[in-house]
Amino acid sequence: MISFLTSAIKIVFLLGFLIFIHESGHFLIAKISKIKVREFSIGFGPIIWKKQGKQTKYSIRLIPLGGFVNMLGEEERSEQEGSFSKASIPKRIAVVIAGGTVNIIFGLLVYFILVSATGNYISTTIDTVVPEYITETTQIQEEDKILKINGKAVRLKSDVEKAIQKSNGNQIIITIQRNNKIKDIKLTPVIQKTKTIGIYLGVEKDNLSSKIKSIYSNSPAEKIGLQVGDNILSINGIDTENDPYKIVNLINQNETEEITIEIERNDEKKTFNIMPQIQTSYKLGVIFKIAEKTFFNNVYYGFWDTLDFSVSILDNVKMLFTGKVGTDQLMGPIGISEVVSKTQGLKEFIYMLALISLSLGVTNLLPFPPLDGGKIVILIIEAIRKKPIKENIEIAIQMAGFCLLIGLSLYITYNDIVRIF
Numbered sequence: 001m002i003s004f005l006t007s008a009i010k011i012v013f014l015l016g017f018l019i020f021i022h023e024s025g026h027f028l029i030a031k032i033s034k035i036k037v038r039e040f041s042i043g044f045g046p047i048i049w050k051k052q053g054k055q056t057k058y059s060i061r062l063i064p065l066g067g068f069v070n071m072l073g074e075e076e077r078s079e080q081e082g083s084f085s086k087a088s089i090p091k092r093i094a095v096v097i098a099g100g101t102v103n104i105i106f107g108l109l110v111y112f113i114l115v116s117a118t119g120n121y122i123s124t125t126i127d128t129v130v131p132e133y134i135t136e137t138t139q140i141q142e143e144d145k146i147l148k149i150n151g152k153a154v155r156l157k158s159d160v161e162k163a164i165q166k167s168n169g170n171q172i173i174i175t176i177q178r179n180n181k182i183k184d185i186k187l188t189p190v191i192q193k194t195k196t197i198g199i200y201l202g203v204e205k206d207n208l209s210s211k212i213k214s215i216y217s218n219s220p221a222e223k224i225g226l227q228v229g230d231n232i233l234s235i236n237g238i239d240t241e242n243d244p245y246k247i248v249n250l251i252n253q254n255e256t257e258e259i260t261i262e263i264e265r266n267d268e269k270k271t272f273n274i275m276p277q278i279q280t281s282y283k284l285g286v287i288f289k290i291a292e293k294t295f296f297n298n299v300y301y302g303f304w305d306t307l308d309f310s311v312s313i314l315d316n317v318k319m320l321f322t323g324k325v326g327t328d329q330l331m332g333p334i335g336i337s338e339v340v341s342k343t344q345g346l347k348e349f350i351y352m353l354a355l356i357s358l359s360l361g362v363t364n365l366l367p368f369p370p371l372d373g374g375k376i377v378i379l380i381i382e383a384i385r386k387k388p389i390k391e392n393i394e395i396a397i398q399m400a401g402f403c404l405l406i407g408l409s410l411y412i413t414y415n416d417i418v419r420i421f
Contacts, residue, residue, distance in 0.1 A: 007341035010349065012064050014340055016042060018103065018357050019067040022364070025102030026069040026095055033091040036072040036082035043067060071095075077391055089383045096375045103361030104310075111309055111354040114347065116302030119293045122157040127289040139185050140286070141178065148175035155304045157288055164189050164282045189282035195252045196279045197221045197259075201244040208244050224274045230263040251276055313358050317366070334413055369401030 020042050027040050036055060041047075043061035050059040073083030084092060124146040146154055149163035150172055163172070171188045198219020199212045210232045215221045233241050235250040236259055251259065258273045291297045336356060343349040365373040378397070382388045389397075 007337075010343065011337045011340050014349075014353055014356065015336075016064045018353070018360055019043075019064070021106055021357075022099040022103050022360065023067045023069050025098035025100075029095045029098040030069065030071055030084075033087055033095060034082060035084050035087055035091070035095065036080075037069055038072060039068075039070040041068050041070070077388075085388075089379055093376055093379050096372050096379070097365065100361040100364040100372055103357045103364070105361075107354045107356075107358030107361060108306055108310055110350060110357070112302050112306040114350055114354065115305050116298045118347075119291075119298050121291040121297065121301035121305075122288045123291040124154055124157065124160060125289045126286045128287040130285045130287065132285075139183075140174070140176070140187065144176040144178050146174055147177055147182070149173070151175075156301065156308065158308060159304075160284065160288075164284050167282060169282050187284075190285055192281050192283050194279050194281070195254060195276040197226075197251060197261075197274050197276050199226065201247065210241050210244055210247060220274050220277055224272050226261075226263065226272065226274075227265065230265050230270075232261060232263050233269065234262040236260050310358065313362055317362060334417060368405075370398045370405065371401075374398075374401055 023040065023042065027037055030037050039057045039059060041059045041061055043064045044066045045062040047059050047061055050057060052058075071084040072078055072080060073085035077083075077085040079086060084095070087095075126140065126142055126144045126146070129140065129142060146160060148154060149160065150167075152163065154160050154163060167189055169189055169191050171186055174185045174187065176183050176185060196219075198216040198221040200214040200216070201210065202208050202213045212221075212226060212228055212230045212232070214228055215226060231241065232247055233239070235247060236254070236256075238246075238250060240247045240250065254276065258275050261272050261274060263270050263272070291301060340349070340352055340356075343352050364371050365376075367373045367377045369375070369378070374397075378389060378394060388394075
């Protein structure tokens, strides 16, 4: 019961707070633009609290999964002074864009503070050259600081790893700094092939165990029916319970085409035959130094980590539109609630707060009615035409988009329920 209440409080607070700052963005810019706001509400459904201000009614409603700012002349055009529809196009665009922008700025700021305060960054300065890798025979040395790969600057260890994978095993040019001198070195990354079934068992700080923490989409594990929470008991008859490293090694060293996995799920044992995938990766063959914990380093690495974090969100949106990510992989309020309820500790909860805030902001600004991005497109068209779109046409566009959005939401909700149960 306590666990349920804790999860409910987490979900209500996170969604309620993010909606509050989103709508506050609309509200504040509307006030600055002297547009009359009739009601500022958090939530939908019956009103459970309200207060009438000089011009605006403030309310909290029963269902904390949304909110709205009701401006004069927004839904139906009005010629009254202070009407949204009478405001200049730049002012209207500013009001509409403010909600998503606030979510994006908040998400990036919280993420930056979180990662900067944590520290523990790995630098791009080489600590050790691993003997079995080809780089030992090249000119690369300990204490070399990697500045660029193929002419592109690298600032984080993840930048180096991405550049190495992008090389596809072809020769690369690494720009290093050695004794205050800049030098270019040519080398070919080492190809490493491993077997995987597409499961994630976690890392040491996450209470590493033989229980599956997550399953990659379209992986052999997903296709065969393995689920998050399954406890792997044995592989090919060899006991693996509570030994995740043994699980990885047995999968990778398997010499037959299929492997047999025994798992425990809800006190019931199940057996699966699964065909591993061959995963190709490329290694530089070096170990990097841990960055010194200083204020400057924390800010420096935190900034670039935050930038990388924001780019990854945009990449995910891009993959959705290019078909690389299917709509069945999207997550709605139920899926988000499930993830939030499972967060452990304040740090993990704050990370989810930042991630969802950034995702909410970016999604809301997509050029699709009735999202804020769709409204901005309509305002831009109005600016180009130098006259507004006919009101009945605009309403029809918004309604068509709304219907499509509701259909997509129901589909995503269905997938969320299937994944959970």
